[in-house]
Amino acid sequence: MRRIESEALLLRSIELGETDLVVTLLTETDGKLACIVRGGRRGSHRLGGALEPFHTMHVAIDDRGRDLSTLREARIERVRGRLVSTLEGVEAAGACLRWARHLFPVRTPEPQGWTTLVALLDAIDEGAPPRRELAAAALCLLTDAGYGLDFERCVRCGKPCPHGRPAAIDTVRGGLVCQACGGARRVIGSDARLLAYALQNGERPEASTDDVEILVALAEDAMAVHADLAS
């Protein structure tokens, strides 16, 4: 049996029987893990208060290499009180953690994904616009999982697309498809394209609500291509 000690984020919590919980955690060291928490639903349980999404936890897990590990200890390391006090913040952070749960395979360390999620949660907690941060994190999560969208050049022929021009985006093919290669049904404007490029590169420019929502929808479509988001 191996003892895993790591920072972790709660991705999901499901009730099991009368008093137990099965939690899905994204750990910094070992990636996504499912753990059983015996007696975790009892109000008096010592881990109960720590098992909340959006706050960074420090966890100790007994891992026997099976589907379900056992969560032994959990304490909150970083409380994000401001995030959970706004509906927009909770919705944006919740959507991103849900996508991460679907995108990342189990028992695979995701250092980039971890950094992306923690950066998203911290930014929202510090008052950044939640939807813009969600768009940025969603595009980065796709890249972290190996499904990044290319807004620079055609994914078929490699031809660069000049800046300041709208572009056809095919989420199945992984990004921009030029007209010579058949284009795509979804066309995004030059501003949304510039915004996507900036967000992928860690910049946070002022953005219109419409462009942000275009990118969130685009990223969600791309994730649905690679993962069953409904499960």
Place this chain on the structure above:
Amino acid sequence: MNTGKLTRLTKLLARLPGVGEKTAQRYVLFLLTADEVVARELGRELSALRDNLQPCARCGNIAEVDPERAETICSICADSKRDASLLCVVARVHDLMAIERAGTMRGRYFVLGKLLSPLEGVGPEQLPLGKLTARIETDGVREIIVATPPSVDGEATALFLKRELEPFGVSLTRIASGVPHGGDLEFADPITMGRALSGRQRI
């Protein structure tokens, strides 16, 4: 020995929450060996359960079906002594029962049935908001106590209700959360302690 029926009943009982196969088998054997009246009475009550008890048409609480009434109304909604202007919104019937046990709530209830869940993708469209706003208007509700649990889902639902119900001009309050009665501050987690401090009261 023909054990088909025994196995079938055991499997049915094992589907109940908190009942495993062994416990289910113990129940079946008890019902077979104890006074016959117990098994027959239990069977009668179980077969009539879904006909006799239904969700209250107004609040979602469990209500006894009255064949002489057009709609099924629970005892709390039917109680004229209850303050109709005070409405307590809860997530589940279990929560309503817990508040009723405290004996201090003299208003009425509204059971949402579920909570917003950002992690599970449960969105506002899945909450019975139309029914709740209709209730506010028809009952002349003046105060709404949001008694959703002190979890992220419960807080998200409370924030959503605040946003949606503010235009109705009702007073919106949230149940307090913090260190439990008899609890020890030393063992309180940081979130609970933070809430206890931010929700402090003048003495």
